[in-house]
Amino acid sequence: MKNHEIAEIFRKIASILEMKGDNPFRVRAYLRAADNIDGLSEDIETLAKEKRLKNIAGIGDDLSAKILEYVSTGKIKFLEDLNKTVPAGVLDLLDIPSIGPKTVKLLFDKFKIKSIEQLEQSAKSGRLLEIPGIKEKTIKNILEGIVFVKKSAEAMYLAMALNIADEFLNPLKIIPGVEKITVAGSLRRRKEIIRDVDILITSGFPQKAMSAFTSLAPVKEILAEGETKSSVRTLSGVQVDCRVVEEKSFGAALLYFTGSKNFNIKIRQMALKKGLKINEYGVFRGNKFICGRSENEVFKTLGMAYIEPELREDCGEIELALNNKLPHLVELKDIKGDLHVHSLWSDGRSSIQEMAEAAKKIGYSYICVTDHSKSLKIANGLSISDLKKKKAEIEKINKKLNNFVVLYGTEVDIDSDGKIDYPDRILKEFDIVIAAIHTGFKQSGSQITRRTVKACMNKYVHVIAHPTGRLWGVRDAYDINLEEVFKAAKETNTRLEINSFPNRLDLNDHNVHAAKQAGVGIVINTDSHAAEQLGAMHLGVSVARRGWLEAKDVVNTLKIDGLLKALKK
């Protein structure tokens, strides 16, 4: 997929144009196109081939020509020409907080500064003071920004960001005067990668709430502090923004603060056409406050259905909301059980009994214990003789449990040829067989695709686990051709997994959306290796929701009888 490459090219063009003082709306057009391309669940090359590029919002004649040029030649002449006008390194300056395109241009025009190192030297030498509008404080901010960039604050994955949010929400919740408090931003939209944490508070005493926020224990430095809006950086290097509004503006503020940016622009434009104005304080006709207490009120005023935060990316959800045709997204409470958990039999840390009890407590009606198979020695994979003992243990536990079933499963290994490491006579004994790639990640994309397709073809394999193999901070997704996998999965009634393990979330939201469009069924599992990890299910559900899945698309929303029937190949 070249989607992300092309999005990044458009972003680069936007940066250069902005620095050159080009039309800001032209700049925005490139950025919007980039966001929309990143949000596609289809391969942009397919769209190009089928002449459907202009169906993408924000792509017109010019940008579709540039995409075609890139797809066929691997480059875009316009960017190459632009690159000649800007020395390499200048764009890096934009990564420094507090430095934008205007400042970069100024620095280059005045002192020919074209790298972070040069800027650092000039700032330290005091030379920057010669520029009108730059004084000591600005220089200090620049130097601190450079330190920050050099440390390159990493983005977080969703679960990490949720934990940081809790470090703020929990202590603030109990401050007198803090009424409502909630996360907003990309975290509320449950994006898989979060760059900063946004918090919204309602209070009649905004300054009290602000000072409580900026003086919390995890705060290392205050980046900005105003009467209703502050930003801090935590000890772990994460930026947290906080906004306080009055109760009557809560809905409008939440809508604004949740985004996405493109979503906000679109609905504000819609409001303008109705003679209304939307800002974070409410919906207004002229100066008259119409509403703003809840998001629902605002949506209603615009004549549209409530849009779940996970959908707010301006990818067609607004149009559906206007016609009341939004999908009814799957919810955590729809999940009836977890089909991918481990136990003491392989590399888990809890017994089958403990896993079952924890699952029952959550409210599930089944789990499937899928310990590793024999070839995965590193995870204590089960030999064929151990399997009999494990099965006997499950049968014993099931006799004692009421209204709950432990299913007998396995997570088998797909070997480098696509073969499964138990023979058919063993495989057919299991209630559920999950297959996954655990070795040979370095193989070519076509080899890995072939292995996965072959596993789908196996009549005893019900689920492909963590289909792209990505592990946050460890390795990227392998170069698998998911379109081919989707085709095989659909033909063979094989489910693909959303693995909820915090650093996996694999399939991701875009892939899930594409799988749904290809007619492929999904299962959401946690891959828990201990009872306390079962709670990660909500992360996988978030991915499913971002992928527009409804309960009917997720097989483990079915009751046990329906589940086993649906999984039959």
Add this chain to the structure above:
DNA sequence: GCCGTTTTCGGCCCGACTGTTTTCAGTCG
């Protein structure tokens, strides 16, 4: 550069905070 149940040209979301100003531009979200 995109886009159109008022428009194929003339618009394009809206506001807070900072650092420098003496009324505002730049940055950010």
